[in-house]
Amino acid sequence: MIVVIDYNVGNVKSVCNAFRYIGCEVKLSCEPKTIENAVGIVLPGVAAFGYAVSALGALAELVKEVALSGTPLLGICVGYQMLFDKSSEYGQHNGLGLVC
Structure with a gap:
C-alpha cells in the first residue's frame, strides 16, 4: 500500500x-506503523x-528512516x-537532507 503522509499540509x-x-x-496516515509498512510513501504539501x-x-x-531503508518516496x-x-x-530552515 502507498501511504500519503497526513501532516495537515496540502492537497x-x-x-x-x-x-x-x-x-x-x-x-492517508500519520501513524508510524502504517508508514513503516508502506510499499511507497508520498510527502505532499502546499505551504x-x-x-x-x-x-x-x-x-x-x-x-x-523509511526512505533510507529503500522504500520509494515521492515528494510533491x-x-x-x-x-x-x-x-x-x-528565513533559513533545515530540510530532511535526503537530496543534496
Whole structure:
C-alpha cells in the first residue's frame, strides 16, 4: 500500500484520488506503523517550507528512516522541497537532507 503522509499540509485528498484513479491502494496516515509498512510513501504539501517542516514534526525522522531503508518516496511541491538539506524561503530552515 502507498501511504500519503497526513501532516495537515496540502492537497492530500487530491493526491489520494490520483493514486486510486490509476488503480493503486492508498491510505492517508500519520501513524508510524502504517508508514513503516508502506510499499511507497508520498510527502505532499502546499505551504511555506518552514511551516511544512514544522508541521511534519516528529514524522520527519521516520520519513528519513523509511526512505533510507529503500522504500520509494515521492515528494510533491513543498514535500519535494523538504527532501533537500535546507531552504531560505522566509528565513533559513533545515530540510530532511535526503537530496543534496
